[in-house]
Amino acid sequence: KAGVTQTPRYLIKTRGQQVTLSCSPISGHRSVSWYQQTPGQGLQFLFEYFSETQRNKGNFPGRFSGRQFSNSRSEMNVSTLELGDSALYLCASTYYRVGTDTQYFGPGTRLTVL
Amino acid sequence: KNEVEQSPQNLTAQEGEFITINCSYSVGISALHWLQQHPGGGIVSLFMLSSGKKKHGRLIATINIQEKHSSLHITASHPRDSAVYICAVGSPDKLIFGTGTRLQVFP
Numbered sequence A: 001k002a003g004v005t006q007t008p009r010y011l012i013k014t015r016g017q018q019v020t021l022s023c024s025p026i027s028g029h030r031s032v033s034w035y036q037q038t039p040g041q042g043l044q045f046l047f048e049y050f051s052e053t054q055r056n057k058g059n060f061p062g063r064f065s066g067r068q069f070s071n072s073r074s075e076m077n078v079s080t081l082e083l084g085d086s087a088l089y090l091c092a093s094t095y096y097r098v099g100t101d102t103q104y105f106g107p108g109t110r111l112t113v114l
Numbered sequence B: 001k002n003e004v005e006q007s008p009q010n011l012t013a014q015e016g017e018f019i020t021i022n023c024s025y026s027v028g029i030s031a032l033h034w035l036q037q038h039p040g041g042g043i044v045s046l047f048m049l050s051s052g053k054k055k056h057g058r059l060i061a062t063i064n065i066q067e068k069h070s071s072l073h074i075t076a077s078h079p080r081d082s083a084v085y086i087c088a089v090g091s092p093d094k095l096i097f098g099t100g101t102r103l104q105v106f107p
Helices: none
Strands: A005-007 A010-013 A019-024 A031-038 A042-050 A053-057 A064-068 A074-078 A087-094 A109-113 B004-007 B010-014 B019-025 B031-037 B043-049 B052-056 B059-064 B069-074 B083-091 B094-097 B101-106
Touching: A005 A087, A010 A019, A019 A087, A019 A109, A031 A074, A031 B094, A042 A064, A042 A074, A042 B094, A053 A064, A074 A087, B004 B083, B010 B019, B019 B031, B019 B083, B019 B101, B031 B069, B043 B052, B043 B059, B043 B069, B043 B083, B069 B083
Parallel strands: A010 A109, B010 B101
Antiparallel strands: A005 A019, A019 A074, A031 A042, A031 A087, A042 A053, A064 A074, A087 A109, B004 B019, B019 B069, B031 B043, B031 B083, B052 B059, B059 B069, B083 B094, B083 B101
């Protein structure tokens, strides 16, 4: 069974630009969640999607958004990038619920904002 | 105060030593997760538990729901166990993470 894949793996952008990251979950998994990891704040929950609906959202500004398609693939978008958005962005998939099922993480996308 | 606290933040050990990492939380949870992150960023889920104890190879995880505390034990530690270990508590629809414990095991 193929694991969770994320594209691209590395990305360099400048302030003010926008970026879209993609996540393909394990086949059969319907829940996809996104996380931001920085040296200062550690891992933080961004949002979770299930059956194309956002079920929960962390404490991030509206510049961070996402969506999920009918095949469970998910994208997250960050608009008007700021230097502080430089981070490792991880997605994880699970069959049903992010809090109570084993999470399978992708390798992450490392975003650098200059 | 963080909702999930881990200790210690850093840990060094000699190969073969018994390791314990602790996690305390202050919120209601549905389950608690132990994760392992190697240099380079990849995260692997080690355990998910809501009560009692689980064992996988040399790793043992325990949780005490009443005391809101969990421990991760590594028996007979090995240099390949060197990684960051992260505790995360789950409500149904999100995870709250601890700050992680960086473990280095020397031969």
